Amino acid sequence: MAEIGRWRACGAALLLAAALSGPLAMAQSEPAVRDVVVWDVPALDQLPDDDFGRLARYGRSVVEATYAHIGPAVTDEAARFAGNNLACASCHLEAGLKKFGLPLVAASADYPAYSTRSGEVASLFDRVNxxxxxxxxxxxxxxDFRPMRAILAYLEVLSTNVPHDAAIAGAAAGRMPELDRAADRARGAQVYARECADCHRRDGLGVRRNETLPQMGYAVPPLWGDDSFNDGAGLARLITLANFVHDNMPNGTSWVAPTLTPPDAWDVAAFVASQPRPRLAGLERDFPDLLLKPVDAPYGPFADGFSQEQHRFGPFAPIRAEIARLKAERGAIDNPNAR
Structure with a gap:
C-alpha cells in the first residue's frame, strides 16, 4: 500500500504541474478521450490489519454512515461537520460501488484536477470538502481530522487499479436523451406520487431510522427540506438528478433495466428540484468563467442570455448552442462576482 501511495503521489504531482502550466487552456478545451477501464476494486476486508487498512475500512464506515460520525447530532460537538443527517452513500450508492450511481471508484485517480467551479486546481481533499x-x-x-483521512484512504483503495489517464465504465449517473421541451414539474408531481412517495413520503422528507435519534440517519433519505442537500449540490442540477433517477430509482433499479422512461425521469427530477431546500451563500461566485458553467446550473449569473428558469428545467440544447457561439467569439466571459 505504501508503493501505491508513492505512485499516486507521483502521478498527482505530474498532473498538478500540468494543470498549473496551463489551467485556462485545460478548462477551455474539450475533454480528452480517455481509455475506459473495467472495474478492479480491491476487497477492503482483505487489506492488512495495519494502520492504513484500518483507516480505509473506517473510511468506508464514514461514507456509509456519515451522520453517525460527523453529523449535526453526534455527541462530540467538535465533530459536527455535516449539516444534515444524510450519508455520502445517500448519493454515492452502495458506498460508491454502484455503476451509474455516482460511483467513487475513480475519484482518487481523477484528482488533482482543474475545477471550473473554483477556477483553481483542486485536490481530492478539496473535492470532498x-x-x-x-x-x-x-x-x-x-x-488531519481522522474521518477526513479515512475517507481519502477509502477512496485511494477504490482507485488502486485505475490509471490517471483512464475513465471507468459506469461513471457518474449516466446520460439519457434530453428533452426538446422544458421538464414538466406538474407532470413530475404525478410521477412522484406514483413511483416515489411510498419510499420518500409524500412530503419528500424521507424516513428516519429513529425519530428521536437523528444521529441514526435515514432508512430512506429526504429529497428536499431542511435536512436535505442544498441548492449548490450536484443533485440540485436537473441533468445529474434526472439521470441518477433514471438509472437507480425506484430503489433497486439498475441502469440495465430502468423502471422509468426518460420523460418520466426528467419530469419527476424537475418536480424534486423545484422543492424547497437549504440555500448555500455565495453561489454567485461559482464559475469564474461563465462559459464553463454547466447549462443546468440553477443559479446565476449567466452569460448566455437565457433565463434562470430555462437553466433549471431546460430545454438545454439552445443554451449549449449559444455558449458554443460565445466561446468561439470571445473565448471566455468573466464572472463579475468571482473576485
Whole structure:
C-alpha cells in the first residue's frame, strides 16, 4: 500500500504541474478521450490489519454512515461537520460501488484536477470538502481530522487499479436523451406520487431510522427540506438528478433495466428540484468563467442570455448552442462576482 501511495503521489504531482502550466487552456478545451477501464476494486476486508487498512475500512464506515460520525447530532460537538443527517452513500450508492450511481471508484485517480467551479486546481481533499459544504450542507473538515483521512484512504483503495489517464465504465449517473421541451414539474408531481412517495413520503422528507435519534440517519433519505442537500449540490442540477433517477430509482433499479422512461425521469427530477431546500451563500461566485458553467446550473449569473428558469428545467440544447457561439467569439466571459 505504501508503493501505491508513492505512485499516486507521483502521478498527482505530474498532473498538478500540468494543470498549473496551463489551467485556462485545460478548462477551455474539450475533454480528452480517455481509455475506459473495467472495474478492479480491491476487497477492503482483505487489506492488512495495519494502520492504513484500518483507516480505509473506517473510511468506508464514514461514507456509509456519515451522520453517525460527523453529523449535526453526534455527541462530540467538535465533530459536527455535516449539516444534515444524510450519508455520502445517500448519493454515492452502495458506498460508491454502484455503476451509474455516482460511483467513487475513480475519484482518487481523477484528482488533482482543474475545477471550473473554483477556477483553481483542486485536490481530492478539496473535492470532498465541496461535498461537505453542498451535499451535506455543512462545513469543511481539516485535512488531519481522522474521518477526513479515512475517507481519502477509502477512496485511494477504490482507485488502486485505475490509471490517471483512464475513465471507468459506469461513471457518474449516466446520460439519457434530453428533452426538446422544458421538464414538466406538474407532470413530475404525478410521477412522484406514483413511483416515489411510498419510499420518500409524500412530503419528500424521507424516513428516519429513529425519530428521536437523528444521529441514526435515514432508512430512506429526504429529497428536499431542511435536512436535505442544498441548492449548490450536484443533485440540485436537473441533468445529474434526472439521470441518477433514471438509472437507480425506484430503489433497486439498475441502469440495465430502468423502471422509468426518460420523460418520466426528467419530469419527476424537475418536480424534486423545484422543492424547497437549504440555500448555500455565495453561489454567485461559482464559475469564474461563465462559459464553463454547466447549462443546468440553477443559479446565476449567466452569460448566455437565457433565463434562470430555462437553466433549471431546460430545454438545454439552445443554451449549449449559444455558449458554443460565445466561446468561439470571445473565448471566455468573466464572472463579475468571482473576485
Amino acid at each position: 465541496q461535498c461537505m459544504r453542498r451535499s451535506l450542507n455543512g462545513r469543511p473538515m481539516p485535512e
